[in-house]
Structures are given as structure tokens and as C-alpha cells.
Amino acid sequence: MLRIGKWAPSHGESDEGHVYWHDGLAPLISTRAVPLESVEVAVIGSGYTGLHAAIVTARAGRSTQVIDKHMPGWGCSTRNGGQISPSIKPTLATMTRKYGANQAMAIRDEGYKSLDWIDNFITREKIDCHFKKCGRFQAAHTPAHFDALVRDTQKLGKEEGVEFKIVPRDDQRKELGTDSYYGGVMLTNHASLDPAKYYVGLLKKAKLAGAEVTGNCPAQDIRKDHEVYIITTPKGEIRAKNIIIATNGYINKNADESQLKTNSCHFVTSTQALEYVPDVDPALDEITRILRPRGAFVNVSILWDHFKFHGADEKLNEKVHEAFRAHCSHQMLPMELPGKLTRRGFENIKDRSLAVVITRRDDNSPARYSEAVMANFALTQGVSAEEVSDWKSQLERAEKQGRFGFTSFPVLTSAHLS
Secondary structure (H helix, E strand, C coil): CCCCCCCCHHHCCCCCCCCHHHCCCCCCCCCCCCCCCEEEEEEECCCHHHHHHHHHHHHCCCCEEEECCCCCCCCHHHCCCCEECCCCCCCHHHHHHHHCHHHHHHHHHHHHHHHHHHHHHHHHHCCCCCCECCCEEEECCCHHHHHHHHHHHHHHHHHHCCCEEEECHHHCHHHHCCCCCCCEEEECCCEECCHHHHHHHHHHHHHHHCCEEECCCCCCEEEEECCEEEEEECCEEEEEEEEEECCHHHCCCCCCCCCCCCCCEEEEEEECCHHHCCCHHHHHHHHHHHEEEEEEEEEEEECHHHCEEECCCHHHHHHHHHHHHHHCCCCCHHHHHHHHHHHCCEEEEEEEECCEEECCCCCCCHHHHHHHHHHHHHHHCCCCHHHHHHHHHHHHHHHHCCCCEEEECEEEEEEEEC
16 A cells, blocks of 8 residues: 655654645544453444444443554545445446345445435534535547436436436536536535544544554454453553454555464455565465355556656656556566466456546646656655656646546456466
8 A cells, every 4th residue: 555645743743744534633533542351342443433433332331442453544545536326336237147136136235325325424413524416427428428327317217216307518618617527416415524633533432432542552462261362462461352444455464474263264355465475475475365165356457658748748757657566566566467376377367458548637627636646656766856847847838738547457357276
């Protein structure tokens, strides 16, 4: 995971720059410097998931201790775009083929219910986080794309009751303030919020419910002693009857040390992770060990040699891209994976291109975000601030002149263990 920006001093120390999400917020602090020695529930991770879990268990009368490797609010829970959507990406048709009509609709419906749930939760708890059902605009890049968007969204409305509004090109300036697209559709039930303020509200609710929160307290080891879990931390051991691991992508374990039992997993997935592992072979050995026979492995990694911006001066552009190569260990991992998987006994190995081409630098565009990531990383590799600023300005001019482009080439690799 690439990190850009920095935590303000009141939210923990870092060497990575200022984080505007935290402007105007009071310090996010622990309730205890040292965790409780014995609790009914221990929660590892103090992000959205961890705090929501702690609120529920503490309100149910269970003694609850939350710990985190960093101070509360250090990670993505306070640094994200704030968009709220159903987040169920496979279509109803795709899931119906796999799970049957009833189960597929139930899964899709969970996503739609989540929109109502968070609306009700924020309203009920009176959390001040600028929550608003502003809708999500899906823009069309061509007239044909507009027709396809309208057709697909009308199908969603008919089959799943999705609320939407068709926005012709003549009306899109009212939604986006631009004429760059060819119209689009507005998913009117989608929402947004200020992620850091939402986190502040959750932390307050967890503390009021009686949950204890201790930052700078990583879980170094977890073992079970009869009916009790023992969590080792630098600040002492915690004995817990129940444990909730809410760390998502922040688990600090080597890729070849999962501690899972052999042949214990039906599937393993990895998204833009393996290319950052310096020695990927032990990680693949571990994946092979924990998979059951016929277990599935799915990986998404980018062909970084094809991750490129177009429109800036060729020499300067190459300098910035060359500096960015240091951000990961394997530039072209998808090209290596089939051979590595074959040697480990995998079969039915398939690759699927997820390539994208973007010609706009809009604020909500992956190109704009990637540009910021690459620019900040180039600064850490010795490219001067003047050169980076010039590079970004050249990309901006290229967009205005209609010659800007950004390409990325993710590859989905799937395989089954024989």
C-alpha cells in the first residue's frame, strides 16, 4: 500500500507530510495508556470495523479492549474519499449463475440495505460528519458509452429497484460543472461523508459505551490457553474470552508466515500485494501450503511497465516514471506468475486483462490520484520539486490540448491447486 501525506502531530508522528482531513479536529487519543489485563472481548484494530464492533460489544455489557499498532485514526479510516455505495461489484446475472437467483438477490440486497443502515446509524447517533445523499454520477466518455450506461442502469432499476436519474449531456454541467463528458446517470441513493469526522464520532461512541482504546499497542502474538486467548503486546498481555481481528490490510506478518493450518483454505486472494513482496516465492509456497486440493488462487497485480502518463516532455516524463519503479519489487509480476504457479502444481491458470485508458484528469479520476502518488514518490527518489511541479503542469496543459493519456494494465490471474 502506498501512503502519501502525513499525520498532523496531534494525531501521531510521521515523516510523510500534512493530512488535510484532520484540519480542525481535536486530537484522537487513547482512553488507556496500558490495556486491560483481562476482558471479555479484545478488538485488534481501531478503524471503522474495530470501533463498530467495540460499540456493539460494549453496549451489550461486555468488557471490551481495543488495541492498535498506531494511535486511533492513524490509517485509512480517516483518509479516504468518503464515498458510500453498495459496493457489491458482481452483477446480479453473474452471481445468479454462481449461486442461484435467490442467493444472488440476497447478496445484492445486502449492499443496498447498507446504504439505509449507515444513514439510520448516523442519524440515530447524531454523528456530525457532513453525511449527505448527494448521489454518484457515472459519466460517459462517448455517446455509445452513454447509451450503454442508460441501458444497464435501467435494467438495474427494473430488476433491483435502484433509484437513478438519466443526465443528458446538455444537463451534466448542473451535476459536474463540466462539459467534458457525454452525459451519464446519477445513482441518487449513494452518499458521502467526511471520513475523519465520522471516525471522531465513532471513537466518541465507543468510549461512551465503555470500551477502552489503547494506541501504539500492536498485537505481537496471539495464542489460546484453554478457553482464553492471550494477546502479547509491548504494553503487557491481554487475556480475552473472545477476540475480533479488524486489521484488514494492516496485518504485520510476513507473507510466508500466515500461521494457518495446511490445506485449510478453500481460496486465497491477493490484490496489488504480491508485487510489493521482495521475495515472492516463499509467499507463493505459503499460499500453496494452506490451500486445499482444488482450492482457488486469485491475484490482481499491475504490469507496472505499462502504468504510464502521456503528454509531458518525453525526457522529464521518463525521469519521473523511472523514479517510480522503486515503489515495488516486481514490475511485471503477472508475466512471471503462470510459470511460478505451474511449478507449484496449479492448473487451469488463466489471465484476464483489466487494462484502462483514461484521457481526463478530473478530481475523481484514477489518473488524478495516480498522478499525485507518482509525484510524491518521485520527490522521495531525488526528483526535484521544480521538476515534479513542471511535470504536473505539462500534464495539465496536455489535457487542455486534448493529448493527455493515462494507461494502467492490471491483470487478474486465477488458478486451481491440483
